[in-house]
Amino acid sequence: MGSFKLIKLIFLLAILRTNLGGKTFFEMLQKATKHSGFLREYESDIECIKDTLRLVTVVFRHGQRTPADTYPTDPHINDSMVPYGWGQLTNEGKLNQYNQGLYLRKRYGKLLGTVYSPDIFYLRSTEVDRTKMSAMLEAAALWRPEQNQIFKEDLPWQPVILHYEPKDKDNLLLTTPCPAYFQELDRVMKSAEIIKLQEENELMYQELRNFTGLNIRNPDDIWSLYGTLRAEPRDKTRTILAHLTIEERNIAFRVGPSDS
Numbered sequence: 001m002g003s004f005k006l007i008k009l010i011f012l013l014a015i016l017r018t019n020l021g022g023k024t025f026f027e028m029l030q031k032a033t034k035h036s037g038f039l040r041e042y043e044s045d046i047e048c049i050k051d052t053l054r055l056v057t058v059v060f061r062h063g064q065r066t067p068a069d070t071y072p073t074d075p076h077i078n079d080s081m082v083p084y085g086w087g088q089l090t091n092e093g094k095l096n097q098y099n100q101g102l103y104l105r106k107r108y109g110k111l112l113g114t115v116y117s118p119d120i121f122y123l124r125s126t127e128v129d130r131t132k133m134s135a136m137l138e139a140a141a142l143w144r145p146e147q148n149q150i151f152k153e154d155l156p157w158q159p160v161i162l163h164y165e166p167k168d169k170d171n172l173l174l175t176t177p178c179p180a181y182f183q184e185l186d187r188v189m190k191s192a193e194i195i196k197l198q199e200e201n202e203l204m205y206q207e208l209r210n211f212t213g214l215n216i217r218n219p220d221d222i223w224s225l226y227g228t229l230r231a232e233p234r235d236k237t238r239t240i241l242a243h244l245t246i247e248e249r250n251i252a253f254r255v256g257p258s259d260s
């Protein structure tokens with residue numbers, strides 16, 4: 001049993017392409033299984049467990065955006081967020097996503113090759129403008145067309161298929177359609193630990209209600225406000241954000257659900 005556990009661990013390391021100290025994965029496996037029946041049993045399948053990278057799954061967030069929400073006392077409440085619109089990627093966000101695509105090309109170019117095909121590359125985002133755009137920007141950098149995939153000489157870009165599910169059906173990337181998530185959230189919010197945390201922070205909640213005109217009652221509300229303040233244009237001072245202590249900001253970050 002002991003050596004079986006070791007095998008599983010090494011297999012995981014090999015998948016992660018951790019440095020195996022110059023030894024091939026196969027040599028490591030041989031050593032680990034010297035006294036077990038494992039190797040003999042699976043000898044015929046040995047081709048399947050060579051140390052080669054076969055699949056990469058990358059999960060990433062969208063780039064910097066303009067605020068998606070507002071609050072009654074927001075100095076930007078009448079702003080149209082020209083030229084982007086509310087909740088959309090800014091140029092900074094676009095550039096960062098594109099550069100991340102370049103990084104992925106550099107890191108995984110050998111595995112991917114230079115010819116885009118839907119058979120080797122699957123791209124999925126949530127059903128949100130900024131995440132769709134972020135995915136497309138990564139793909140633009142990752143799959144700049146070469147040779148016979150160039151369809152217009154002065155355009156170093158090709159379309160890449162983007163998949164997404166409707167928000168209420170996306171149970172891979174969003175919590176929205178997951179009743180278990182909300183059950184668990186409810187359970188946690190009713191726990192003694194969180195009730196105590198809520199009481200300890202009641203003054204902060206009151207202050208934030210005063211500052212924003214929003215009915216801020218739980219960490220989720222703070223997280224949402226924090227996201228808005230962080231995304232607001234930098235030219236005007238972000239009074240409320242400055243007012244939050246580091247600890248309060250951390251609370252907002254720790255408990256918030258994933259932003260879409």
Ligand SMILES: *[C@@H]1O[C@H](CO)[C@@H](O)[C@H](O)[C@H]1NC(C)=O
Pocket residue numbers: 074075076077078
């Ligand atoms: C936003 O527009 C409304 C309606 O025109 C106005 O009453 C309000 O003062 C404006 N708020 C800000 C912060 O500019």
Ligand SMILES: *[C@@H]1O[C@H](CO)[C@@H](O)[C@H](O)[C@H]1NC(C)=O
Pocket residue numbers: 203206207210
């Ligand atoms: C909130 O505003 C009310 C009314 O202006 C004031 O009486 C109260 O002290 C304020 N509370 C906090 C926590 O700032």
